[in-house]
Amino acid sequence: MSCDFLTLALPSIQELSPYVPGKPVDELARELGLNPADIVKLASNENPLGPSASVCAAISQALPELTRYPDGSGFALKEKLAAHYALDPAQITLGNGSNDILELVARAWLAPGRNAVFSAHAFAVYPIATLASGAECREVPAKDYAHDLDAMAAAIDSNTRVVFIANPNNPTGTWFNQASLNVFLSKVPENVLVVLDEAYIEYALDSDLPDGMDYLSRYPNLLVSRTFSKAYGLAALRVGYSASSKEIANILNRVRQPFNVNSLALVAACAALDDSDYLERSRTANTQGMQQLEDGFKQLGLSWLPSRGNFIAVDFNRDAAAINQALLEQGVIVRPVAGYAMPTFLRVSIGTKAENQRFLDALTHVLKQV
Numbered sequence: 245m246s247c248d249f250l251t252l253a254l255p256s257i258q259e260l261s262p263y264v265p266g267k268p269v270d271e272l273a274r275e276l277g278l279n280p281a282d283i284v285k286l287a288s289n290e291n292p293l294g295p296s297a298s299v300c301a302a303i304s305q306a307l308p309e310l311t312r313y314p315d316g317s318g319f320a321l322k323e324k325l326a327a328h329y330a331l332d333p334a335q336i337t338l339g340n341g342s343n344d345i346l347e348l349v350a351r352a353w354l355a356p357g358r359n360a361v362f363s364a365h366a367f368a369v370y371p372i373a374t375l376a377s378g379a380e381c382r383e384v385p386a387k388d389y390a391h392d393l394d395a396m397a398a399a400i401d402s403n404t405r406v407v408f409i410a411n412p413n414n415p416t417g418t419w420f421n422q423a424s425l426n427v428f429l430s431k432v433p434e435n436v437l438v439v440l441d442e443a444y445i446e447y448a449l450d451s452d453l454p455d456g457m458d459y460l461s462r463y464p465n466l467l468v469s470r471t472f473s474k475a476y477g478l479a480a481l482r483v484g485y486s487a488s489s490k491e492i493a494n495i496l497n498r499v500r501q502p503f504n505v506n507s508l509a510l511v512a513a514c515a516a517l518d519d520s521d522y523l524e525r526s527r528t529a530n531t532q533g534m535q536q537l538e539d540g541f542k543q544l545g546l547s548w549l550p551s552r553g554n555f556i557a558v559d560f561n562r563d564a565a566a567i568n569q570a571l572l573e574q575g576v577i578v579r580p581v582a583g584y585a586m587p588t589f590l591r592v593s594i595g596t597k598a599e600n601q602r603f604l605d606a607l608t609h610v611l612k613q614v
């Protein structure tokens with residue numbers, strides 16, 4: 245008789261639902277017998293511009309060193325990030341995607357008997373990292389799909405070690421302003437680590453969103469996580485980072501894998517940080533594409549959640565599963581968000597002008613059918 249390994253796993257891991265990524269283009273092509281070139285994927289908040297030329301050049305130059313381990317300290321990238329944000333390199337922690345940072349936080353501070361506070365409709369990795377470490381998830385109801393920061397502060401108890409907040413949040417695109425963050429941070433006890441996830445912040449700066457980096461010197465219990473996956477266009481390479489106090493960075497450094505960021509990712513991120521032109525083009529394309537989708541939704545009589553990310557959650561006011569399936573049959577991949585308790589919504593990443601149009605045309609067609 246074989247034993248039941250699930251019952252032998254940590255009880256919280258038995259409750260854990262695995263992360264569901266956006267459907268890969270090749271998978272849909274295989275399933276429907278379509279040409280991958282005819283498929284549009286707007287499902288994973290990827291940068292539609294393609295990689296920066298200077299990033300590709302930096303990667304080619306690094307290829308002869310593939311037999312070597314990467315620089316486990318990430319010296320050059322940390323120096324560059326520190327200069328970029330006027331921080332000390334000892335405040336920076338590099339991650340295999342910012343996802344890695346979230347997991348390092350959970351590993352260092354969460355365990356059975358402890359809890360993490362986060363919002364309903366927040367990024368799926370918060371419950372996954374929390375449950376994987378055996379801790380309790382304190383999911384706080386949202387207000388109009390956005391973080392209810394007052395309720396989140398009130399949900400903190402003596403067993404809370406971490407609060408995850410995302411600004412803007414994925415998949416809702418919702419955000420909070422400087423005043424709300426000020427009030428929230430002043431309420432959080434100083435022994436609770438606040439993880440401010442700014443995966444999309446490059447799309448949202450110059451607005452009323454706070455820049456987490458500005459708060460670090462005042463709040464030693466704050467960690468700001470950011471990524472090269474979205475506005476910098478390096479999702480495939482997996483590189484993200486956090487900025488925090490040196491003490492917190494030192495603790496994360498104890499639990500990370502020795503070579504958690506690979507050498508191609510390190511050189512690519514350095515090149516990406518220098519390519520301000522690419523970042524500017526990403527931002528401009530996103531603003532225009534967001535407008536294009538909102539105009540399209542308006543014409544179709546649909547409502548949506550205003551978003552500061554590179555994606556938008558559109559509401560069909562009925563179960564969106566059939567609409568999603570019909571879009572797939574049209575070769576358009578978007579993201580169902582029923583797993584985020586938003587069964588009437590689909591999340592659509594902002595693509596190129598042509599991709600956005602392709603999606604809107606398919607949606608117009610599909611809404612006549614279903």
Ligand SMILES: *Cc1c(COP(=O)(O)O)cnc(C)c1O
Binds near residue numbers: 341343410413441484
């Ligand atoms: C995409 C995303 C991340 C992290 O992505 P990485 O590719 O692991 O850097 C983190 N937080 C949110 C809210 C995201 O949407």
